[in-house]
Amino acid sequence: MPDLHKATLQLMNGSSVQPMFAKNHLLFSLPRGVGSNNDLDWHMDIPLLGDTSIPGIQLFTFIDSVGPREGGTVAVAGSHRLGKSQQANSKEFRIQLERTEFFGQLFSSEPSEPSHIFDAEGTVDGIELKVIEMCGEPGDVIFMDVRLWHTRFPNFSERSRMMLTQRFLPEHVRRQVKNRYYG
Numbered sequence: 192m193p194d195l196h197k198a199t200l201q202l203m204n205g206s207s208v209q210p211m212f213a214k215n216h217l218l219f220s221l222p223r224g225v226g227s228n229n230d231l232d233w234h235m236d237i238p239l240l241g242d243t244s245i246p247g248i249q250l251f252t253f254i255d256s257v258g259p260r261e262g263g264t265v266a267v268a269g270s271h272r273l274g275k276s277q278q279a280n281s282k283e284f285r286i287q288l289e290r291t292e293f294f295g296q297l298f299s300s301e302p303s304e305p306s307h308i309f310d311a312e313g314t315v316d317g318i319e320l321k322v323i324e325m326c327g328e329p330g331d332v333i334f335m336d337v338r339l340w341h342t343r344f345p346n347f348s349e350r351s352r353m354m355l356t357q358r359f360l361p362e363h364v365r366r367q368v369k370n371r372y373y374g
């Protein structure tokens with residue numbers, strides 16, 4: 192735990208942070224998508240605040256191992272660098288991104304196994320982007336800038352997918368996003 196705290200502080204350039212929610216969230220998907228919502232829901236968790244400094248970190252960990260196509264969260268590496276000077280919520284910014292070739296294709300992709308989105312690489316406004324899938328073992332931790340575009344993805348395995356997540360934000364960001372979550 193002290194190591195996670197230290198790493199979070201380092202990534203936040205020394206700004207202290209608080210959990211966004213009182214409890215960690217369980218990310219759960221049933222095997223082979225049984226009974227769960229399998230649509231992709233690309234989004235950013237907090238609005239762009241017109242500020243170039245990092246607004247927070249989302250941590251993901253694994254209760255059970257999650258391999259490729261086993262329902263791990265899917266994210267666009269590099270997307271936290273887009274639209275930095277803007278103020279826009281996820282829906283507003285999505286409209287802009289949809290006009291680019293990379294996001295236009297990504298947002299209209301159907302979730303399937305195998306899916307071409309896992310090979311997707313592109314450049315938007317000179318920023319290199321790559322789609323990544325979160326896979327890991329119990330105890331592994333993934334740190335993500337809260338501005339990254341991400342989505343749930345169906346679980347094509349025979350086991351339930353179980354991960355935990357929490358977001359950590361500095362107090363001034365928490366105040367700004369309080370009433371604008373998912374905007």
Ligand SMILES: O=C(O)CCC(=O)C(=O)O
Nearest residue numbers: 218236263264342343356
């Ligand atoms: O992997 C998932 O179920 C989606 C996670 C997600 O979108 C989030 O934690 O904001």
